Amino acid sequence: MDTKQRILDEALTLFSERGYANVFVNDIAEKVGIKAPSLYKHYKNKQAIFDAIIDEMSSKFEQQAQALSINGTNPTADAEVYRSMDEDHLVKLGNDLFAYFLHDSYTKRFRKMLTLEQFKDKDLARVYSEQYFDRPLSYQGMLLGLLVAQGLLVTENVPIMTLHFYAPIYMLLTVCDREPEREQEALELMEKHIRQFDKIYGRNF
């Protein structure tokens, strides 16, 4: 990985741990293995590093949005995959989602960084909400909607059902971000949550 990229990577790590203001260009340089002034060969200033991270993100999200969709271009094709969905499949879906959000290094660091910077301006607020509220609800709503269409889940209100599916996952995720030692506990709650979700919304027979 070239220096320019390594700077972003190390900066992201530091920003996610301490927040922008508590990270010094010196810290970043040190992690990269160069001296602070050398950073300026690659980025105009500290803010430009931050901005580059946000930009890089935005494009990675585009890709990710595709990748998460198992067969992105054709939602009805996904339906095949879920035709035989049962509780264990749903648990797996939830666990995978949780594991991805929780352990994907890039995702995790970015989320933590945004958590610390979300109130700085409207743009960052927007990015956070998009990424961790609107988009997941919309994507999962689509998936769960397929299950409803299949008759595997029953509800009159898919968006609210989706909220019921996702909100606990989101909340447990934030717990793990701030207290990683509670991950096991969170995973157990996760599984119970999904099993109960399935019991509640599953076709009742």
Added chain:
Amino acid sequence: MDTKQRILDEALTLFSERGYANVFVNDIAEKVGIKAPSLYKHYKNKQAIFDAIIDEMSSKFEQQAQALSINGTNPTADAEVYRSMDEDHLVKLGNDLFAYFLHDSYTKRFRKMLTLEQFKDKDLARVYSEQYFDRPLSYQGMLLGLLVAQGLLVTENVPIMTLHFYAPIYMLLTVCDREPEREQEALELMEKHIRQFDKIYGRNF
């Protein structure tokens, strides 16, 4: 309010908007209407102001824990209140909870401040989780447990049901904290959430 207290109050406001590191003692002094060096007559340094806020909080929470319990010392007395609980009562319970968390000035500023400082150290992480995860789940679990005992709600797993009740509320709250202009939208989702919650867990007849 005396100066010492006003300092805490203005500092809390600023910390909640910008985070500790982005607030200068000068800013605090200005809001209070004194010069920066005068702050040091009241607090040893900037960190001591932050610490005092946290301490003050912790004690307010003690009180609050009592206040929230309608009849704190005697849970079974609460049961009376809820004997005739129906969907509209539940909506009101949720709305009140939401409105309190969202609009109580002190609570709101403190929550936002903690959001920005939660990764600084284990203590702060603990305080956040206690206040916005463990305690609400435990308290609401108690209340919802009463409704289950009354036969007004049905579940085999009260803690998970409580998660289903609270997690969406929490999530919508964080949305409003970062995008206050979405409050209306959040309130509507809130109400739908609770109505669906009631439909799901309510006795089915």
Added chain:
DNA sequence: CTTGACAGCTAATTCAAATTAGCCTATTAT
């Protein structure tokens, strides 16, 4: 082979923010 751009370095420089020094006044307790 030599030139220019790239990416590093050390040594300033700048600037802003926290804190301290030392003075003044008003209230309060003796």
Added chain:
DNA sequence: ATAATAGGCTAATTTGAATTAGCTGTCAAG
């Protein structure tokens, strides 16, 4: 009445972090 204290002020001082200046070696292109 006066001495002590509390709480304010202005004017330093200190510190530390971001950035700039300007030098150097490397390597690829002509």
